[in-house]
Amino acid sequence: MAGGFLAAATQCFPRRGGTETAKVVPLVEDDWILLRTVRLQALRQDPDAFGSTLQRELQFDEQKWRSRLVTSRWFAVFEGEAPCGIVACMPEEGANVVQVLALWVAPQYRGRGVVDELIQAVVASGRRSGIKRLLIWVMEDNGRAKQFYDRLRFRPTGRRSSLDRDPARMALEMALEF
Ligand SMILES: CC(C)(COP(=O)(O)OP(=O)(O)OC[C@H]1O[C@@H](n2cnc3c(N)ncnc32)[C@H](O)[C@@H]1OP(=O)(O)O)[C@@H](O)C(=O)NCCC(=O)NCCS
Numbered sequence: 001m002a003g004g005f006l007a008a009a010t011q012c013f014p015r016r017g018g019t020e021t022a023k024v025v026p027l028v029e030d031d032w033i034l035l036r037t038v039r040l041q042a043l044r045q046d047p048d049a050f051g052s053t054l055q056r057e058l059q060f061d062e063q064k065w066r067s068r069l070v071t072s073r074w075f076a077v078f079e080g081e082a083p084c085g086i087v088a089c090m091p092e093e094g095a096n097v098v099q100v101l102a103l104w105v106a107p108q109y110r111g112r113g114v115v116d117e118l119i120q121a122v123v124a125s126g127r128r129s130g131i132k133r134l135l136i137w138v139m140e141d142n143g144r145a146k147q148f149y150d151r152l153r154f155r156p157t158g159r160r161s162s163l164d165r166d167p168a169r170m171a172l173e174m175a176l177e178f
Contacts, residue, residue: 022114024121027074032065035074038086042104049142050102051163072101075121077114084109087118098126100136119152123178134176139169149174
């Protein structure tokens with residue numbers, strides 16, 4: 001993992017002095033059970049953080065989980081043998097922009113820099129593909145996630161959108177240029 005490229009890719013945000021043991025792995029289609037396990041755990045643990053719901057994704061079959069791994073690039077972070085977080089990135093066609101989706105770290109690993117490792121992987125992967133901008137949607141009432149994106153120097157783009165399943169709740173778009 002050492003090397004000038006990765007170091008340069010992460011100079012765009014101040015990283016938390018974190019874990020030296022977390023290992024980020026890109027997921028492939030055959031990792032669909034791992035993805036399903038961690039994603040359902042995320043939806044169960046933090047139902048208010050995401051646009052989707054546990055009830056919805058419990059209905060997904062193997063083909064659907066596999067196709068998610070094909071249409072977006074997913075990373076999992078491991079501490080030892082256990083996956084403790086995930087993130088997805090979906091390129092926007094022709095725009096040098098990636099949407100960051102489904103970011104989640106298990107509660108016992110929060111505040112330890114594990115999430116920085118995930119974002120580092122997204123940035124490094126984006127740079128290899130000529131990406132210049134990350135976009136995320138975050139619920140306005142998700143103080144912890146907003147604080148995290150703020151530390152990474154994501155900035156609001158000004159776009160806001162109501163949540164389909166609860167129009168009283170608003171999400172705001174934030175962007176990181178690099
Ligand atoms: C969002 C998430 C990935 C961030 O990872 P993390 O390890 O918690 O992030 P960090 O601890 O590095 O940063 C969180 C910041 O929020 C602060 N914070 C903690 N609780 C908070 C709260 N209730 N309100 C506001 N800020 C809070 C922390 O002090 C920290 O700020 P600092 O860096 O200035 O000290 C993780 O919290 C998570 O998985 N949350 C649930 C799912 C989620 O919200 N995903 C994002 C969807 S857009």
